Amino acid sequence: MKIDTLIGEHLAVIEQVRQHCIPSIEKMVSLCKEAVLNGRTVFFCGNGGSAADSQHLAAEFVGRFVKERRGLAAVALTTDTSILTAVSNDYGYEQMFSRQVEALVRAGDVLIGLSTSGNSQNVILAIHKAKQLGAITIGLSGGNGGKMVEACDVCITVPDKVTARIQEAHILIGHILCEIMDEVTS
Numbered sequence: 001m002k003i004d005t006l007i008g009e010h011l012a013v014i015e016q017v018r019q020h021c022i023p024s025i026e027k028m029v030s031l032c033k034e035a036v037l038n039g040r041t042v043f044f045c046g047n048g049g050s051a052a053d054s055q056h057l058a059a060e061f062v063g064r065f066v067k068e069r070r071g072l073a074a075v076a077l078t079t080d081t082s083i084l085t086a087v088s089n090d091y092g093y094e095q096m097f098s099r100q101v102e103a104l105v106r107a108g109d110v111l112i113g114l115s116t117s118g119n120s121q122n123v124i125l126a127i128h129k130a131k132q133l134g135a136i137t138i139g140l141s142g143g144n145g146g147k148m149v150e151a152c153d154v155c156i157t158v159p160d161k162v163t164a165r166i167q168e169a170h171i172l173i174g175h176i177l178c179e180i181m182d183e184v185t186s
């Protein structure tokens with residue numbers, strides 16, 4: 001039955017993450033940990049479902065995940081429709097995140113870009129701009145990682161081709177990050 005097949009595909013992708021992605025997840029966690037303990041901010045961006053994931057994860061930093069702890073500085077660059085429409089309208093859709101990075105990101109901050117293809121140009125330009133400004137750049141991607149592999153300091157590539165399955169793995173990885181951030185900041 002289709003439902004059983006889809007659950008099986010999900011589990012297979014998560015097993016691939018377990019086998020291949022733990023070292024890069026560890027790097028992401030330790031970079032975020034260091035940045036947050038130094039009073040820096042973690043920024044998130046992505047399109048579609050990855051925009052939703054960006055907001056979801058930023059909310060868990062600022063609010064809480066499981067434990068009671070102080071609020072952690074995080075911003076999703078996907079939420080302000082005035083900025084998003086003005087920048088897209090005046091400069092082009094591809095600049096919608098990089099312009100916000102230019103305005104808000106400082107050296108030592110972290111930018112986490114989420115893209116299942118690893119190739120969304122607005123995310124790639126944001127990563128380039130963040131790097132130029134001295135921020136740490138982390139990619140959550142899929143497939144072969146796309147352009148994110150070259151662009152990011154750390155790229156966590158979920159080795160699958162199906163967007164939905166990759167997104168499901170991304171939110172698991174994001175929750176792992178939140179759970180460990182709970183430990184270090186409580």
Ligand SMILES: O=C(CO)[C@@H](O)[C@H](O)[C@H](O)[C@H](O)COP(=O)(O)O
Binds near residue numbers: 050117118
């Ligand atoms: O959520 C989904 C599919 O599950 C879609 O909204 C998906 O995020 C969009 O098609 C995105 O534009 C895909 O972009 P990306 O992951 O390749 O960067």
Ligand SMILES: [Zn+2]
Binds near residue numbers: 049
């Ligand atoms: Zn989706």
